[in-house]
Amino acid sequence: MIAVEDASVVFETRAGIFKSGQVHALDGVSIEIGVGETLALVGESGSGKTTLGRLTLRLVEPASGTVSFLGRDITHDREQSLGWFRQRAQIVFQDPFSSLNPYMRVWDLIEEPLQIDGVKRAGERRERANAALAAVDLIPTARFGSKYPSQMSGGQRQRVGIARALVRNPDYIVADEPVSMIDASSRIAILSLLAKLQQERGVSFAYITHDIASARYFSDRIAVLYQGTIVETGPVGTVIDHPLHPYTAALIAAIPEPDPANRHRRREVVPGEPSPSSTAPTHCPFYSRCPRRIPGTCDAARPALVEIEPKHEVACFLYSSASHTPAGTP
C-alpha cells in the first residue's frame, strides 16, 4: 500500500533574526505497510513519528528518498496531480477538541470533504455522512448529525474525526495519536472501532502513538523511532515481549501497569532526554543515554537495521557490526 524508502526530512528553523538552523526530523527511514495492515509508529516527542506519518501522506516532502502509494512513486508529484491520492489516503488528528470547526454541525463537518470532491447532490452527501456516522457508532445518526462539537464528549468528537476520514472510503488512514487526548477508559472503545473498520473494509493504517501497550492491541507490526531513525521493527508481540534495542527495552520498562508491587521498586530509567539534532547523526543516536553503549564502537559509526530473527530488525552494535550507509554512497 505505502512504501517509504531511505527517506530523510529536514526542517529549516529560525533561531533568531539572522540565524537559521536545521532539524533533521527523519534520517534514512524505510517502511512498508501492506494492504489491510497496521504499522505502529512508536516513539517519544521529537522522534519523528508524526513526520513519518505525514510523509506517507505527502504532507511533507523528503530531502532525499522516495514515497510510493500502491506502487506509484509520488515523492515529487505536485499538489494538483495528487487529487486521486488525497481521496484515498486520510488522516485522523490527535486533538478532537481543536481539529473540528466549532461553528459547523457534525453533518457539515463530515460532508465537507465530499463537497470538495464534487459530490453535488445534497441527498447523496447526507446519505454517505449518515453511513459514516453509523460506522463509528454515533447512532441515531440524526441526533448526532445535528449536534455541534461542543455538545459532545472527547470520545464522541474523535468518532466524528474518524467518520470524516471514512466518508471518502479511503484505502489508507494515518491515525496520529488518535486516543492520547481521550480518557483512558474511552481509549479502547476508539481503538476497537478502528480495528473493526480495518477488518470490515481492509483499510491500511499507520498508527502513531507513544503508548506502546495500545500498539500491541491495534497493530500487526511496530517500528520504534528515536531521533529520526528506526531503531527496531518487527511483529508487535515479538518486539514488546523480546525487545532487542536498549531504547525499546527502556521504553517498555518505563510503563507502569496497574500492579500494587510497583510502588515498592524504583523504575530502571535511562537518564536524560532526547534533544533535536541539527546534523544528521554520525553515530548511534541513543549513544549518550544508552546503558549498554560500547565506547569506540557506538560513537564511531551509525548502526544499520539488520534482521536478527525473521522480520525482527534492530539497529544496534550489540547485535551486528553493520553500519548504516546513506543513500547514494556506493
Next chain:
Amino acid sequence: MSTPLLRVEDLLLYYRAGNHPVHAVDGVSFTIEDRGQAVGIVGESGSGKTSMATALMRMLPKNVESFRGSIQLAGQELTTLSDDQFRREIRWKKIAMVFQGAMNVLNPVVRVGEQIAETLIFDGMEKKTALARADALLERVGLPAGIGSRYAHELSGGQRQRVVIATALVMNPELLILDEPTSALDVSVQAQIMNLLKDLKEDPGISMIFITHDIGLASDLCDSIAVAYAGQHVEFGSADRVLVEPHHPYSSLLLSSLPRLHDPAPPVPMPGEPPDLTHPPAGCRFHPRCPYAFAPCPVIVPPEYRVEDGGHARCFLNDREIAGDRYQIHLQATIDA
C-alpha cells in the same frame, strides 16, 4: 488508633452554572494514615478530581454554591479556619500543590532559582540565604548544580517539572498535592519524575495526593487508591486490594479497559459515556453504564459499604441482603478475567 495525617470526611463542593448546580465533589471521604504515604485519586475528566484538590488548597473559584464537610490535617480541622488564617498557616506551608501544566507557566524572565527563593524572601528570609535554600532544593529534586541561574526556556520538560516540584516544597509542606504531574512528559521522563516522587515520600517523608486518570501510574506511587466517578469516590482502599480485588464495577471495568503490555488478549471497552454533572443520574451515578445494575441502583444512592481493608465501595453488590445471589458477582468476574 493514632490520628491520621489527613482525614477528609463527606466533602461537598457545588458550583453555580446556569440554573443547575454542578456537583463537582459530592460526599467524598478518604484518609492518609501516616507521613510519607500517598493516596491516588483516579478518574476520568469531569470526575471532580481537580475540584477536590482546589478545595483542599482552598483555592476556590467565585461561583461556588456550597462547600461543606470536614478536612483534618494531623487532627486540626481546616474548614473552620478563616481565609486569612488558612493563607498564613496552611496553604503552601502545610499543604502545597503542583498544578496541572504548571511547568508551562514558569516565569520566563526570572531565573528559576530566584522564582523559588521569591516565596522565602517574601516570608522575611534574607536574599542570599533564600537563594542558597533554592539551590539546595533544586539539587534535592535531582537537578545539576548551577541550574538555579538558568531561565525556564533553557530547561527541558522534565527539568521544568522538577523546578515546579521544588517550588512546591519550598515551605516544607507535610502534604503535597500533584495534579497530573507527568501528563505532558514522555514515558521515559515520566519514569524519572515518578522515581523522584518515590524518593520524596521516603525522605523527607512527604505525604502525597496524586491525581491522575491512569490507574497504572497511580500504582507506581500510591499506597491507597480512591476511584473517582462523577464527583464521588465510588471506591477507596489500599492499593494492594483495589488493584487486585476491586469492590465496585467501575473500578474493575477501568482495570480491564487497559491494554496490557504482555497480554495479547484485547482489553474490554468501558460501556457508555461519562455523565453530565449538572444532571447526575439518580441513584448510583454509574448505573446507566453498569452491566451489573439491578432494581435499587437507579433509585437509591448506594452508601459507602465498608470493605475489609478499611476502605469503602459505593455499590449495592457489597450488601449481601440487597444483592442476594448477585453478592460479589463482579468480584468473581474480575477474578475470571
